[in-house]
Amino acid sequence: MANFYTDNPSLRHHLQHPLMQKIVALRERDYTEAQTYDYAPRDFADAMDNYDKVLEIVGEVCGTTIAANAEAVDHQGASCSDGRAHYADGTVENLDLCRKAGLMGMSMPRRFGGLNFPITPYIMAADIVSRADTGFENLWGLQDCAETLYEFGDDDQRSRYIPRVCQGETMSMDLTEPDAGSDLQSVMLKATQKEDGTWVLNGVKRFITNGDSDIHLVLARSEEGTKDGRGLSMFIYDKRNGGVTVRRIENKMGIKGSPTCELVYKNAPAELCGSRRMGLIKYVMALMNGARLGIAAQSVGVSELAWREALQYAKDRRQFGKAIIEFPAVAEMLSVMKAKLDASRSLLYECARYVDLYKVYEDIARERKLTPEERAEMKEYTRLADALTPIAKGLGSEYCNQNAYDCIQIHGGSGFMKDYACERIYRDARITSIYEGTTQLQVVAAIRHVTTGTYASLLESYAAKGFPGNLAPIADRLAELTKSYTAAVEKVTAVGNQAYLDFMARRLVEMAGYLVMAYLVLLDAKTNEAFCDSAVVYSNLIASEVAKHVEFIDSFNPEQLAAYGI
Numbered sequence: 001m002a003n004f005y006t007d008n009p010s011l012r013h014h015l016q017h018p019l020m021q022k023i024v025a026l027r028e029r030d031y032t033e034a035q036t037y038d039y040a041p042r043d044f045a046d047a048m049d050n051y052d053k054v055l056e057i058v059g060e061v062c063g064t065t066i067a068a069n070a071e072a073v074d075h076q077g078a079s080c081s082d083g084r085a086h087y088a089d090g091t092v093e094n095l096d097l098c099r100k101a102g103l104m105g106m107s108m109p110r111r112f113g114g115l116n117f118p119i120t121p122y123i124m125a126a127d128i129v130s131r132a133d134t135g136f137e138n139l140w141g142l143q144d145c146a147e148t149l150y151e152f153g154d155d156d157q158r159s160r161y162i163p164r165v166c167q168g169e170t171m172s173m174d175l176t177e178p179d180a181g182s183d184l185q186s187v188m189l190k191a192t193q194k195e196d197g198t199w200v201l202n203g204v205k206r207f208i209t210n211g212d213s214d215i216h217l218v219l220a221r222s223e224e225g226t227k228d229g230r231g232l233s234m235f236i237y238d239k240r241n242g243g244v245t246v247r248r249i250e251n252k253m254g255i256k257g258s259p260t261c262e263l264v265y266k267n268a269p270a271e272l273c274g275s276r277r278m279g280l281i282k283y284v285m286a287l288m289n290g291a292r293l294g295i296a297a298q299s300v301g302v303s304e305l306a307w308r309e310a311l312q313y314a315k316d317r318r319q320f321g322k323a324i325i326e327f328p329a330v331a332e333m334l335s336v337m338k339a340k341l342d343a344s345r346s347l348l349y350e351c352a353r354y355v356d357l358y359k360v361y362e363d364i365a366r367e368r369k370l371t372p373e374e375r376a377e378m379k380e381y382t383r384l385a386d387a388l389t390p391i392a393k394g395l396g397s398e399y400c401n402q403n404a405y406d407c408i409q410i411h412g413g414s415g416f417m418k419d420y421a422c423e424r425i426y427r428d429a430r431i432t433s434i435y436e437g438t439t440q441l442q443v444v445a446a447i448r449h450v451t452t453g454t455y456a457s458l459l460e461s462y463a464a465k466g467f468p469g470n471l472a473p474i475a476d477r478l479a480e481l482t483k484s485y486t487a488a489v490e491k492v493t494a495v496g497n498q499a500y501l502d503f504m505a506r507r508l509v510e511m512a513g514y515l516v517m518a519y520l521v522l523l524d525a526k527t528n529e530a531f532c533d534s535a536v537v538y539s540n541l542i543a544s545e546v547a548k549h550v551e552f553i554d555s556f557n558p559e560q561l562a563a564y565g566i
Contacts, residue, residue: 004067004128005059008304010342011124013528014349015051020120023353024048026360027118037110051121057101058125062132066094070133070257074424078259083245085212085259087139094136095168104143105166108150112158113166119359120352123297127348130301134428135255137301139210141294145171145217148287149236151362152274157236161215169214173287174237174263176207182441184219184280185229189265191220199235199272200243201265209435211261212246214239217287218270219279229280235270243268254427289389291436293355296348296392299400299432303341306400306407306425310334313411313420330410337403339521339537344396346520347513351388357381384458387449391513394442397432404429446512447505450489455512456482462519470532471525474539478518481546485511488553499566500558507549514542 005011024047025031031047033040041047069090076088087095098104107122108114122144130137146165150158165171180186189203201220205211216237223231237244243266250260274283311334314325324330361370361378370378407422408415415422433439449455459482467475488511492504521538524531 002063003056003059004062004131005055007059007063008128009530010345011055011127012052013524013530014345015048015055015121015124017120017349017353019353019357020048020118023118023120023356023360026357026364027116029364033110033116040110040116051117054103054106054115054117055121055124055128058103058128061097061101061103062128065097066129066132066136069094070136071421071424073133073135073257077256078249080246080249080259080261083247085246085249085261087259088257091136091139091257094133095139095170098140099168103140104168105146105162107144108146108162108166112150112162114162119293119356120349123293123348123352126294126297127301127304127345130298131305132301133257134298134302134425135257137294137298138255138258139170141298142171142173142210142213144290144294145173145215145287147290147359148173148217148234148283149273151286152234152283153236157271157273161236161238164215170210171215171217172208172210172213173291174205174208174211174216174218175284177204178206181207182437184232184284186227187219187221187232187280189218189220191222191233191235191270193222199270201235201237201268201270203265204247205261205263205265207250207435208261208263209258211259211263212239216244217273218265219284220270222272222276222279230277232279232281232284233276234273234279234283236273237265237268237270241269253430254424255431288436289355289385292389292393292442293348293351295432295436296344296351296389296396299393299396299429300341300345300348302400302425302429302432303337303344303396303403306403306422306429307334307337307341309420309422309425310337310403310407310410313414313422317412324410333406333410335533335537336541337406339534339541340399340403342524342531342534343517343521343538344392344399346524347388347392347517348396350516350520351385351392354381354385354388358385383454387446387454387458388516390437390442390445391509391516393436394433394439394446395510395513395517398439400432401429440506443506443509446509447501450505450508450512451493451501455516456486456489459485459512459515459519462516462523465523465526467522467526471522471535474522474535477539477543478515478522481518481543482515484546484550485515488550491553495558497558499561503561503564503566504553504556507553511546511549514545518542 034042073088073090079086105114106117110116126141129140146162191199191201193199218235218237221231222233245264247262247264314330317324358378358381404426408426411422518539521535525535
């Protein structure tokens with residue numbers, strides 16, 4: 001069987017990005033941890049070798065066991081009985097293997113039993129796991145909820161809960177309710193403080209991924225008489241203490257191995273995490289940003305699988321005396337699929353590196369006061385991560401869905417049958433543009449970075465890097481497209497109509513995202529010729545997309561908003 005890390009050279013390319021030297025040195029505190037832990041890296045090369053070896057283990061586990069179990073898990077699914085959720089047999093095997101391989105708590109500090117991985121190689125592991133089984137990535141990937149525990153829990157909570165995650169216990173984030181989906185300000189699960197200072201939770205949570213997990217982060221209303229986000233706090237619920245039952249598991253289109261639960265809380269003991277009233281305002285925002293990066297990785301993994309399945313079928317399937325990959329229409333589809341995959345992956349890891357940098361500075365700030373230069377860097381990397389996360393999740397998930405669609409199309413009638421993996425891929429892909437904030441909500445998060453010029457300054461910095469030889473014409477083309485984008489932004493914002501800006505936000509954000517991805521693929525091509533074809537294909541693709549949006553904006557009269565019900 002294949003190793004899902006070593007058979008994909010793109011992953012090592014992104015792991016070896018020059019910015020990793022800075023990230024790893026900061027993460028390892030200039031490699032001083034080697035004085036305390038004999039298995040900690042002594043220098044950058046040692047650290048990179050360590051990441052490489054662990055990712056090889058992830059690739060082997062995924063290429064052999066997890067991918068092999070995916071179809072059976074999809075058919076069996078999770079089940080519910082006696083108030084508990086039960087994993088499919090293959091999921092149980094997958095989790096057990098990941099625990100034995102030491103692949104839980106990867107990004108947690110060594111003092112808690114983690115591997116102290118930066119976010120970037122951890123997200124790379126999520127990319128690989130998702131290719132093997134999209135639903136299983138939800139269970140395995142929720143270990144990153146421990147990051148919220150680490151950031152906002154107290155020392156006692158960290159020491160009690162994080163080692164359990166590193167040993168393989170599962171987590172969930174219990175946010176959504178029947179009447180509170182994307183509008184989390186409406187959460188009404190009640191948190192009551194007893195006379196002895198302890199807390200109990202009462203109410204219902206719905207659509208909770210891996211809802212019967214061992215450790216839950218729960219958003220609940222702690223302030224009597226409040227109705228908005230200022231009355232919400234974050235709590236830790238430990239399954240060992242009882243008080244929560246699984247009422248039902250949703251019968252879903254896809255990701256069937258991941259139980260999506262409706263939970264009933266009845267005087268469930270819980271602990272306050274962090275400060276009261278900060279649950280939504282601060283903690284959920286941090287939690288969701290991590291989750292959205294995880295879904296971006298999941299989307300890239302699905303895109304990878306869809307492209308590979310389509311490519312293999314196109315090579316094997318013969319019509320009119322030749323393989324269908326020899327027909328231009330099919331060859332073009334495969335090239336576009338690969339370009340979308342490369343573009344979304346480049347954006348994913350650019351975003352992950354910025355998240356790495358601002359988070360490591362936040363962590364250092366818990367140990368000592370940052371220098372003015374460090375604080376300025378943290379602020380800048382936070383801004384960039386905040387700008388790239390919504391487009392990595394939003395556009396990456398849309399590309400994931402498009403690649404899954406085209407995978408079926410290349411299979412033709414066979415793709416509609418359950419005999420081929422593409423039917424499962426198509427069902428699994430659909431959720432990526434919905435959960436952890438729909439694509440439409442990602443636009444809401446991203447539009448301020450259009451109007452404040454974050455994306456424009458990023459594009460300017462990419463263009464300034466220079467592109468030699470055969471890449472120069474592509475760079476020139478992107479420069480012209482950037483001018484069109486800038487003019488479109490100016491035209492929309494000059495109207496001074498918020499409803500008009502909101503209406504055009506999707507087009508502006510998409511253009512920004514397309515251009516960012518195009519430059520990133522071009523930068524990849526500058527150092528690795530394997531990306532040259534995708535740089536050409538993707539620049540051609542987005543040229544028509546940008547032109548379409550620009551033409552719509554130029555020809556649109558704001559008075560026409562009424563026709564759209566606005």
